[in-house]
Amino acid sequence: MINRAAAQQHLRVAMGHAGAEFRDGQWEAIDHIVNQRGKVLCVQRTGWGKSMVYFVSAKLMRAQGHGVTLIISPLLALMRNQIEAAQRLQLRALTINSTNQPNWAAVRQSLLADEVDLLLISPERLANDDFVANTLLPIAARIGLLVIDEAHCISDWGHDFRPDYRRIGQVLARLPRNIAVLATTATANHRVERDVASQLGDGVQVQRGPLxxxxxxxxxxxxxxxxxxxxxxxxxxxxxxxxxxxxxxxxxxxxxxxxxxxxxxxxxxxxxxxxxxxxxxxxxxxxxxxxxxxxxxxxxxxxxxxxxxxxxxxxxxxxxxxxxxxxxxxxxxxxxxxxxxxxxxxxxxxxxxxxxxxxxxxxxxxxxxxxxxxxxxxxxxxxxxxxxxxxxxxxxxxxxxxxxxxxxxxxxxxxxxxxxxxxxxxxxxxxxxxxxxxxxxxxxxxxxxxxxxxxxxxxxxxxxxxxxxxxxxxxxxxxxxxxxxxxxxxxxxxxxAQQFIRHSEMLLELKKQWDLGALVHYVAAFGWNKANIPLALRGEEGRVLSRWGEPVWGALVTRGKEAGRFDDELVAATVDLLRHRWPQAGGVAWVTSIPSRRHPDLVPDFARRLAAALGVPFRAVIEKSRETEPQKHMENRFHQCHNLDGAFVIQDGADVDGPVLLVDDVVDSAWTLTLAAALLKQAGAGAVSPFALATTAAK
The missing domain is CATH 3.40.50.300 (P-loop containing nucleotide triphosphate hydrolases)
Incomplete structure (x- = not known):
């Protein structure tokens, strides 16, 4: 049996403070885990010291000959902090997560050799059959302690429910029945508490402190x-x-x-x-x-x-x-x-x-x-x-x-x-x-x-x-x-601040790879044969004036789309952007726009007024050769490319010399602008600077 004094000495080492004392409930949780091999749900306020409970417990259980402590943590920042803290107790802590895949094989070997004291994983690992079969199950019988950090994620009722956490119940069923379990959270009301406790199995001791x-x-x-x-x-x-x-x-x-x-x-x-x-x-x-x-x-x-x-x-x-x-x-x-x-x-x-x-x-x-x-x-x-x-x-x-x-x-x-x-x-x-x-x-x-x-x-x-x-x-x-x-x-x-809001446009990055299997017409017409869009066919880095519906310009774009004409204020705002905050596009020689069969005049009308304000010609050189489904309904690269395959052509003999500003009203995936830029460049245009009044990209 481990006594309180021995546990407290490890606490002082972990905290780097020779006079550190247990807070109310810390020793009781450690005692239940280490001496009784029990299950504890610890609901304590942020900063109370929940991590100290499992660090000290892991140190004590390792000294008793138990195996690795498995810690399930939802965020990488959490893992990094915990690894640093564990090192003060001379615990060897390793992690398997999405950012260190080259190290997975070495970590697995260390685990199988019982050379790891703490293993930190994200809940997503539990949904990986290879990890479960080749890493978790071979060491299951030797796991000393299972720690579920931020345990409210288990619960449907928690504020940050994550489906991967539902795997924890399945994992528990495959671990020894007498395994010690510690679940911790600072944000659980009674509903969440009951839900989490039920998923951990019988005999859970709920420890709840003031918040x-x-x-x-x-x-x-x-x-x-x-x-x-x-x-x-x-x-x-x-x-x-x-x-x-x-x-x-x-x-x-x-x-x-x-x-x-x-x-x-x-x-x-x-x-x-x-x-x-x-x-x-x-x-x-x-x-x-x-x-x-x-x-x-x-x-x-x-x-x-x-x-x-x-x-x-x-x-x-x-x-x-x-x-x-x-x-x-x-x-x-x-x-x-x-x-x-x-x-x-x-x-x-x-x-x-x-x-x-x-x-x-x-x-x-x-x-x-x-x-x-x-x-x-x-x-x-x-x-x-x-x-x-x-x-x-x-x-x-x-x-x-x-x-x-x-x-x-x-x-x-x-x-x-x-x-x-x-x-x-x-x-x-x-x-x-x-x-x-x-x-x-x-x-x-x-x-x-x-x-x-x-x-x-x-x-x-x-x-x-x-x-x-x-x-x-x-x-x-x-x-x-x-x-x-x-x-x-x-x-x-x-x-x-109001001026800043009016000037808070966004960068517009066009695509660098296309799905040639979805662009059969253009592949046949131009011989495109590489998944990477050739540099000679790529547009420049563009700009989006606003987010759809967002103050100030986004609201004007929304209103103009509904009314069928964009306000002159948007023309002035775009000119201001081009002349003062987008130097790469400041020297455009002409303007063109993305055509639409549903709204044939909306964008060209705006682009003509913009060209006049810039003192350059507007040229309607892009034609839409067939109707397409609304691009906003296309959800991935294959369908976004396929929907546009053969839909646009550059007029035969059109004057496309010099750098051009390519205008559209609303952009989401940016595939329309990407393909239009490639067609313009294929026809001999200079630098193509894409521009959209608003984006509907997800929040």
Whole structure:
């Protein structure tokens, strides 16, 4: 039996603090895991020290001769922090995740040789049959402890439910019955708690502590327009000591807010899933070392990122539910006396959160379409072949397959890289999905209530999470009866923010590879024979003026599309862009546009007025030779190319000399502009600079 004193000595080593003491509940959890080989669900606030429970437990169990501790962590940032912390206890920690595939074979050999103390994996690994068969099952009998970090992801009711986590129950069934299990989360109400405990099996000891965060000073305010919120950030962030995080709902806003703050002399960087792993690691380390004032991040920076002295977390928009907000704002003030948590509410957030709710589960027709395609295939289909068969985006296909493969009796099976239909029948549980959607809508209503809450903000959050210790904090704006940070903005800053919004166009990257199997007409006509689009046929880096419906220009584009004519303001805005912020296209010699049979005058009319304002000719040299389906309905590269095959031609004898501005109204996949640029270059045009008024690309 391990006693408390021995365990506490390991705690002090892990924390690098000779006087460290266990917090209430830490030793009790360790005792239940190590001495009783039990199961513990630990629901404790952010910063309580849940990771110390499994590090110390792993060290003690390893000393007793038990095997590796398997830690399932949802985010790479979490894995990196944990590996660094484990090293202080002289635990050898390795990981298998999407970024270190070259190391997988070596990690597997070390595991089989019992040379690994901690193995950290993402939940996605559990959906990989090769990993389960060749790595997990051979060591299953020797696993000492299974740790499920951020365990609310198991639950349908958790704010961050992930289908891959449903595999954990299946994995548990294949592990020894007496395996010790620790599940941890900071964001679980009683409903989530019961759901998680039931999936872990019998005999789970639930340990629940208070969720009140005494260091956080909370404030909520409504600033509908993005310019007001940008101005507030620029005015207030320099006044807050230390460093912090600004959360946005979308990648687009993370980039835009970071760019704005940089323009105001604030050392801010964007952090989101669009950044590669090396850049994200560098940004995490820079913030940890106080080399940045803030990261402007999506939820890609959330669970597990541990910087105890963060002095602020500010939300540019309202998250979809209380538990997500509590988890994110809880990054701040973990080891300092005071930190700020400011929630700003904007006019676009309701639409964004509705989009997230509506796309949480794939629709029935997508599931049916994929199952029919697999059933019709004799030898299964890989993802590229599924794309051709069903006209769905790779992300949509992945979502469907991920949903199906974790079913106990899965209707699909992956063998040697190909997916096949199994004999198991499958029907979407529509009532469950409706029920969960209604729950998400109720959670959104809770966030709206938080914004206008007239009692303690921290108490509101804690009570929503079913914390029986909830009480008034005395620190938030509601308790104080005044703003924690001034809600006003400087007039000159607001004017600058409004100007920035008008100038926040986006880069437009054309495609570099095409699907020649979908371009039979053009291949026959021009002899195109390489998957990579030849450099001689590629357009330049282009620009998109706005996002569809977004203030200011996006709203004007939406209105103009409906009215059948684009406003002269959009012409002036495009001229301003070309002359002042897009030097590569400033010397275009002529303008042309993408033709349409449905709206033959809309884009050419705009392009003619734009050409006149630039003082260059407009030439309608591109003709549409046949009607096509709306390109927005084409979901992947094969269908996007096939839909356009032979649809456009360059007029015989057309004057295409010199650099040209190629104009379209709305862009999504950019395939229309990519092919039109290739045809213009094939006909002898100079540099082709693509431009669109708006993009409808997903948030």
């Amino acid at each position: 009140m965060r005494n260091s956080l000073a909370l404030q909520a305010m409504r600033l509908p327009g993005p310019a007001e919120r940008l101005a507030w950030l620029a005015d207030r962030i320099p006044q807050i000591p230390g460093s912090g995080i600004v959360y946005t709902l979308t990648t687009r806003d993370a980039d835009r807010v970071a760019q704005w703050l940089q323009s105001r002399g604030i050392d801010a960087r964007a952090y989101h899933a669009g950044k590669d792993d090396a850049e994200r690691q560098a940004l995490e380390q820079a913030l940890l070392a106080n080399q940045l004032k803030c990261l402007v991040a999506t939820t890609a920076l959330g669970m597990g990122y541990d910087k105890p002295d963060l002095t602020f977390v500010i939300h540019f928009q309202t998250p979809g539910n209380v538990v997500a907000y509590y988890q994110q704002v809880g990054r701040a003030g973990r080891a300092i006396a005071k930190a700020y948590g400011v929630l700003m509410s904007g006019e676009e957030e309701a639409d964004i959160n509705e989009y997230f709710r509506d796309t949480a589960f794939p629709p029935q027709w997508q599931v049916d379409r994929i199952l029919r395609a697999l059933e019709a295939a004799d030898d299964g289909l890989n993802v590229r072949e599924i794309e051709r068969a069903v006209n769905l985006r790779p992300s949509q296909i992945e979502k469907v397959l991920k949903l199906l493969v974790v079913e106990p009796l899965s209707p699909v099976l992956r063998v040697d890289g190909k997916w096949a239909r199994t004999p198991h029948p499958f029907a979407m549980d529509r009532e469950r999905i409706r029920h969960l959607t209604r729950q998400r809508e109720a959670e959104w209503a809770q966030m709206q209530a938080y914004l206008v809450n007239e009692r303690c903000s921290m108490q509101f959050l804690a009570e929503t999470l079913d914390d029986t210790h909830a009480a008034a904090c005395g620190r938030c704006a509601v308790c104080l009866g005044r703003p924690v940070l001034p809600a006003t903005v400087e007039r000159q800053t607001l004017i600058a």
